[in-house]
Amino acid sequence: MKDSKTTRLLIRDATVLSMDAGVGNLRQGSMLVEGECIAAIVPNLNRDIDLAGVEVIDAKGMIALPGFVDAHRHIWQSPLTMAAADTDLNSYFAQVPGKLAPVYSPEDLWIANRIGALQALNAGITTIFDWCHVLHTPEHADAAIAGLRDSGIRAVFGYGFPNTEPAWSMDSERPVPEDIRRVRRNLLASDESLVTMAMAARGPEQSTLEVTRHDIAVARDLNLLISMHAGNGAFGLPYRSIERMHDAKLMGPDLQYVHGNSLTDESIRRIADSGGHLVCTPTIEMQMQFGYPAATRALAAGVRPGLGVDVVTSTEPSLFPQMAGTLQAARLQALEQGTPNIDSRDVLRFATLDGAASLRLERKTGSLTPGKQADIVLLRPTALTAINDPIGFAALGASSSSVDTVVVAGKVRKRGGALCGIEIEELQRQLEACRDRLFEKSGFQPPHADFPD
Ligand SMILES: [Zn+2]
Numbered sequence: 115m116k117d118s119k120t121t122r123l124l125i126r127d128a129t130v131l132s133m134d135a136g137v138g139n140l141r142q143g144s145m146l147v148e149g150e151c152i153a154a155i156v157p158n159l160n161r162d163i164d165l166a167g168v169e170v171i172d173a174k175g176m177i178a179l180p181g182f183v184d185a186h187r188h189i190w191q192s193p194l195t196m197a198a199a200d201t202d203l204n205s206y207f208a209q210v211p212g213k214l215a216p217v218y219s220p221e222d223l224w225i226a227n228r229i230g231a232l233q234a235l236n237a238g239i240t241t242i243f244d245w246c247h248v249l250h251t252p253e254h255a256d257a258a259i260a261g262l263r264d265s266g267i268r269a270v271f272g273y274g275f276p277n278t279e280p281a282w283s284m285d286s287e288r289p290v291p292e293d294i295r296r297v298r299r300n301l302l303a304s305d306e307s308l309v310t311m312a313m314a315a316r317g318p319e320q321s322t323l324e325v326t327r328h329d330i331a332v333a334r335d336l337n338l339l340i341s342m343h344a345g346n347g348a349f350g351l352p353y354r355s356i357e358r359m360h361d362a363k364l365m366g367p368d369l370q371y372v373h374g375n376s377l378t379d380e381s382i383r384r385i386a387d388s389g390g391h392l393v394c395t396p397t398i399e400m401q402m403q404f405g406y407p408a409a410t411r412a413l414a415a416g417v418r419p420g421l422g423v424d425v426v427t428s429t430e431p432s433l434f435p436q437m438a439g440t441l442q443a444a445r446l447q448a449l450e451q452g453t454p455n456i457d458s459r460d461v462l463r464f465a466t467l468d469g470a471a472s473l474r475l476e477r478k479t480g481s482l483t484p485g486k487q488a489d490i491v492l493l494r495p496t497a498l499t500a501i502n503d504p505i506g507f508a509a510l511g512a513s514s515s516s517v518d519t520v521v522v523a524g525k526v527r528k529r530g531g532a533l534c535g536i537e538i539e540e541l542q543r544q545l546e547a548c549r550d551r552l553f554e555k556s557g558f559q560p561p562h563a564d565f566p567d
Contacts, residue, residue, distance in 0.1 A: 199427075
C-alpha cells in the first residue's frame, strides 16, 4: 500500500477535544505533527513555528480528537457483516465460531484482517485489539498479523486458539498452543511497534481452571497483556469466573475482562482492587440480552471501561453506536436501578483514553498530547448540520461518514473522507469472494434468506 508519508504535518484551526486535562479543549487550535508524534498544540499559530515544508490540513469547521480505540473486536469476522443479525449468544456460537470459523484458510484470514482493519480506520479507529480465535495453524497466525500490518492501523494482536471444534472453546481442557511462543519470539517481539501482542485467553468461561492457570502463566512468562471474556450474560453466570480467579490468585493489572454484564458488584470490585481492566461492547451485549452494560457499575467501583465493537455479525464496525448505546443504557439503568448517571464526555473518554489504558497503551495514544503518537481523527459535520456542542456531536451526533481524516503514528490513512492509497473496488471484490468461499465451504445460510417473502 502506498503511504502518504509526512514528516511534518500541520492540522490547522480545528475545534480540539484533546482528552488531556493539561491541554484541555480548544474552540480553535492547531496541531503540529513531526514524524510519528504530536509536537505541539496551540490555540493560535504563532510565528515561532517554522511552516516551511509543512503539509497543511485546513481543519476549519472540523472537530479534532484522538483516534478511537476499539478495545475488543474479532476482526476475522469482517466478511460476515450482519450474518447473525437476529441471533442470541447460543445461536451465534453455533453459527459463527461453530460453523464458519473452522473453514477459514490463512488467505481468508489475511483478507479478513486487512479489510477489517481498514473498516475500522474508515470509522476513525486508530487502535484496535484483535481478539483472534481462528488460529488453526501457525500459518493462520502469520496471515492474521500480516493483514493487520498491511492495513496501517495500530493493533494489539490477541493470540487466541484454533476454532476447529468445540473442544477448544467449551470447558476446554487444551492448553494454549505452543505456537504462541514462536509468534512472540519471531513476529511480535517488540512492544514498541505499531502491531504488538497480547493473549486472547479463554479464561474460566471457556476452559477449565487448570487451563486458565496454565495459559495465564504462559502469558506472564511472555510478558503479554491477557484478555478474556467474563460475565458473558446468563451464559457466563454459572462459571463465577472472577471469584474463582480471585481464589486461585490469578488476577492482576495485566488482565483485561470483556463484557462483565453478569458479574456481581463484588466481582467488579475485585477487578478494581487487582488493578485490572474492563471493556464493554454495549450494542452486542444488549442485542444478545447479556444485561445492562457494566460501564457505570465499573465506574462506581473505580474501573474506567473501554469500549469495543466485538462482532460485525450484528453491529457496525465503528464506536459511534457503542458510545450512544453506553450512554442510553446508563440513563435507563440509572432510572431503574439508581446507578450513577454519565454524560457524553464520559463515553468519549471510554472510546479513547480509557480504551487505550485497558490495552496498556495510554502512554502512546488515547489523547492529543504533545509527545504522544500522532493518532488523530477529524470529524466533518455533514451538510445542513449546525454544531452547537462539539462534545455532544462527537459522542452522539457523528457516524463513520463524519470521519474526514485519520492519522496513525503521523501517517495520513484517510483524507477528505476517503482511505488513502486503497483500491476500494478491488478490496470489495476480494471481500465478497472471501465471503462466498466461507459460505460455500461451511454451508452457512445468511439470515432472512427467504427475503423478500
Ligand atoms: Zn468477544
